[in-house]
């Protein structure tokens with residue numbers, strides 16, 4: 013049975029080289045094992061071997077029984093750089109991702125975009141989808157504090173809508189991050205709040221209604237969306253301002269989204285399946301981050317005891333259909 017891991021991360025060596033040799037707001041140091049450590053406002057990431065060595069990664073996937081990974085960059089993204097540098101780095105990342113995606117059936121990829129320059133982002137998405145043959149793009153949940161629902165991003169959504177592109181909303185450090193800087197709570201909670209807020213604002217602002225051909229995917233099982241959707245609908249009925257920009261209850265749009273399984277609690281997975289349907293749930297691992305796991309991705313889906321058709325869809329069939337693999 014083909015297994016497609018929709019949510020995992022890769023730093024192309026070309027990108028790591030570029031942020032060390034050229035201007036960058038990301039500071040790179042090395043840990044005791046000579047892994048690059050990327051430092052940026054609010055967080056850091058250790059680029060372990062799986063993050064940057066594609067041949068090594070192929071052997072890991074082979075051993076784990078994962079057929080294909082949909083690669084995406086991860087935090088800090090290119091939007092923490094000066095706009096011109098962000099656009100240059102996004103091109104470096106996407107050119108490298110396209111080479112890896114063309115290397116074997118093991119990988120495909122989502123583009124990264126210089127989100128602090130919306131016009132350059134629209135142009136780079138078009139290039140990624142056409143010239144490079146990428147399947148869509150990963151967007152961060154907020155862009156240096158600006159919401160994805162902001163009208164400055166509508167030209168980007170016009171391009172995505174025209175191509176029926178996949179847009180994967182992945183969190184970054186949220187607004188209000190200073191309240192969650194201890195105990196590792198920023199990635200544990202802050203990330204899920206960032207995704208939740210981004211998805212809710214994309215729906216309530218009417219962006220999802222206005223650009224109906226975009227296929228939206230939410231990271232980490234949608235943050236808290238499946239759990240809170242009923243409350244959003246209640247707010248839609250109770251508050252006039254919640255109905256200002258949309259014609260239907262928010263859950264009707266949110267049920268059209270796809271949700272990756274990077275919440276390895278079978279109870280939480282069941283809730284998301286009940287909410288959006290088994291055909292809208294995509295296996296994801298967050299490999300090779302410290303709190304990601306290829307093994308838990310596979311075990312938690314297996315623990316659901318689903319009918320074979322649903323299980324096959326979540327493990328890979330849904331992602332294959334979504335991405336045209």
Ligand SMILES: [Zn+2]
Nearest residue numbers: 019086182298
């Ligand atoms: Zn991730």
